[in-house]
Amino acid sequence: MADQAALAELDALAWSADSGFPSTMPTGTPDVTFFSASNPPEAHLVAELDGRVVGYIRLKPPTHLPENGHVMQVQGLAVRPDARRRGVAAGLLDAAEETLRGRGTRKLTLRVLSTNQAAICLYERQGFVREGTLLEEFCINGRYVDDVMMAKKL
Numbered sequence: 377m378a379d380q381a382a383l384a385e386l387d388a389l390a391w392s393a394d395s396g397f398p399s400t401m402p403t404g405t406p407d408v409t410f411f412s413a414s415n416p417p418e419a420h421l422v423a424e425l426d427g428r429v430v431g432y433i434r435l436k437p438p439t440h441l442p443e444n445g446h447v448m449q450v451q452g453l454a455v456r457p458d459a460r461r462r463g464v465a466a467g468l469l470d471a472a473e474e475t476l477r478g479r480g481t482r483k484l485t486l487r488v489l490s491t492n493q494a495a496i497c498l499y500e501r502q503g504f505v506r507e508g509t510l511l512e513e514f515c516i517n518g519r520y521v522d523d524v525m526m527a528k529k530l
Contacts, residue, residue, distance in 0.1 A: 390454035
């Protein structure tokens with residue numbers, strides 16, 4: 377909970393017009409609420425660099441079905457723009473895998489826009505493979521964009 381304000385600021389920086397989702401861009405007064413009932417603190421791992429919060433990963437079950445209980449999904453990964461290209465995202469993914477393996481999770485999934493080639497390359501370097509593509513899943517600024525589903529067996 378102590379990181380909430382820093383994480384809210386990070387979210388506002390990370391989800392910019394460059395993030396691909398203009399609808400998530402903050403408007404008006406910055407919101408200092410990051411955690412919620414659907415996104416509690418325990419669903420997050422936080423990265424610090426030189427004592428400053430620079431990134432987070434949100435890990436949640438993709439469904440609430442017990443038959444799917446061995447799978448977790450990355451439902452948010454963000455790194456401050458001034459901390460990118462320093463291994464923060466890879467470190468968060470490594471920490472997530474270690475944490476999830478310890479809990480008995482067998483598979484980690486995620487979804488990424490097909491236009492986000494930097495993220496796709498990162499996920500592939502981390503051992504994720506493409507499992508499918510949802511064609512034209514989003515319409516962003518008048519352009520249809522695919523949603524790529526990726527996963528890694530743990």
